[in-house]
Ligand SMILES: Nc1ncnc2c1ncn2[C@@H]1O[C@H](COP(=O)(O)OP(=O)(O)OP(=O)(O)O)[C@@H](O)[C@H]1O
């Protein structure tokens with residue numbers, strides 16, 4: 001697009017940005033106001049008095065630290081598993097001549113779109129029998145129901161776009177199938193792995209329903225259901241909740257900062273040069 | 275180094291569009307150190323044959339033997355072959371050095387051996403200054419050399435090349451062709467070379483295999499293929515411009531074999547075709563350089579009219595119309611003919627080719 005037209009778009013972009021960013025700003029600024037200022041009418045847009053009290057309280061008075069660590073554990077494990085399992089599946093779908101491959105590929109997409117709300121009760125029953133309720137591993141596995149199909153769906157196109165010649169050259173050079181995948185194909189697909197990995201992570205990080213139902217032990221709780229208790233148990237300390245929300249948003253913000261580059265080249269699949 | 279025996283190789287591809295017979299009953303012995311080319315039109319199964327030798331494809335039936343060992347079921351990495359791909363297939367995320375080293379690394383060569391071999395190959399192919407660059411930062415010719423180097427560095431028993439020069443511009447191609455010939459002189463590894471550039475095949479090979487529709491048409495030394503094509507397909511495929519073909523009848527008149535086509539009667543040398551086709555249908559072939567311009571009243575002169583004359587460097591190609599169609603005549607550049615001019619043609623009787631019938635693969639009569 002020529003620069004002149006781009007300039008004309010700026011006001012629109014700014015408007016959109018304000019619309020999206022304002023709640024985030026409000027969250028962050030509220031978390032830095034003292035309790036008395038939070039409810040003042042008319043509201044202050046920039047805190048008059050700055051304070052980190054809510055943050056200190058968050059760590060001293062609540063189990064936020066524990067929730068955060070629990071969440072991090074579950075999300076990292078599920079993301080790691082999803083990348084390994086999903087990539088191998090995607091590779092098979094992209095490369096091997098298997099009967100019914102196309103149908104299977106479509107089934108993967110269907111699995112990805114299947115509403116989680118319908119899955120959670122059957123999963124609960126299944127997990128009870130397997131002893132996987134109240135376990136971080138169990139919750140991680142539950143997240144794979146979404147993350148694996150997602151990784152498979154996106155990575156399939158990535159792998160398909162890596163020239164077969166490269167792999168065959170590696171096979172002739174003395175690599176095994178897996179060796180060729182590891183040495184030659186995966187390095188080409190790194191942008192895709194990063195992008196899908198971050199998406200899988202963010203999904204798990206935000207997930208509420210599975211986390212609420214599959215984990216009842218307070219010491220194992222993850223952030224989204226854990227933070228809900230802040231609303232009901234205290235007489236709703238908004239400053240505290242905003243501080244928690246700000247901290248919980250941080251990994252996402254960081255992730256998106258990292259991902260940006262790859263989103264452009266990455267998710268457009270085929271951005272890999274042969 | 276090894277000799278290669280290809281035994282009764284068949285390959286079928288089954289797909290949505292039915293069965294494709296990519297290779298049919300290919301049997302071929304390749305001597306140790308030989309440079310052999312597979313040529314043929316697009317889709318004739320050249321790449322398929324090469325991929326089966328490499329182990330990238332399994333044959334439907336048949337065997338491949340290296341020095342008598344049956345390797346048909348071995349994985350590519352267990353065959354000690356090297357392959358140069360048409361696309362070069364250099365690993366884009368590795369430097370030239372890492373590309374060269376990869377095969378050695380996979381076979382567990384120690385660090386100092388790798389360094390030594392990389393240095394030797396880089397010197398031989400003159401790519402030393404580029405060792406730390408990535409493939410994307412190289413020109414086509416340089417990539418080509420790296421691809422050759424990556425294959426050479428492992429001292430393979432058999433060297434497979436699939437149209438390695440086809441992505442290069444014409445000038446570089448001629449240059450690399452010469453380098454490849456020199457390289458083969460030096461390393462003396464068995465090389466199987468796929469190309470559809472017959473000039474490459476002619477200049478580089480000890481022997482040429484001509485294929486069509488998955489079937490081997492002829493195998494032989496370049497001059498043999500050129501001067502004694504086994505059938506009409508080979509005759510027309512090899513040589514540019516291709517051999518003139520005239521369809522007609524053969525009969526014996528007063529004890530002499532006689533070919534008659536539309537407006538053409540050619541007396542065949544008495545000893546040439548031993549067995550005349552029973553049907554009487556035949557195709558007469560003559561290369562453009564074996565057609566000459568003769569006086570109109572010379573015995574057997576064929577009247578023709580010039581349609582186009584093309585200058586091709588030191589020579590000229592004249593397209594002339596005869597009663598039955600068009601004939602190409604090759605002369606020195608000094609021979610100037612003008613469109614519309616009438617000329618008379620004479621065929622060199624010793625260079626006539628006669629084929630049994632008029633089909634695409636009509637066999638040569640000798
Ligand atoms: N994987 C495949 N699946 C189905 N058919 C195939 C496959 N590979 C090759 N073929 C078919 O087999 C035949 C021979 O193909 P091959 O690639 O060997 O031709 P080629 O002689 O190398 O041609 P070119 O000069 O165009 O490279 C073709 O008809 C092709 O369509």
Ligand SMILES: [Mg+2]
Nearest residue numbers: 320321322436
């Ligand atoms: Mg080919």
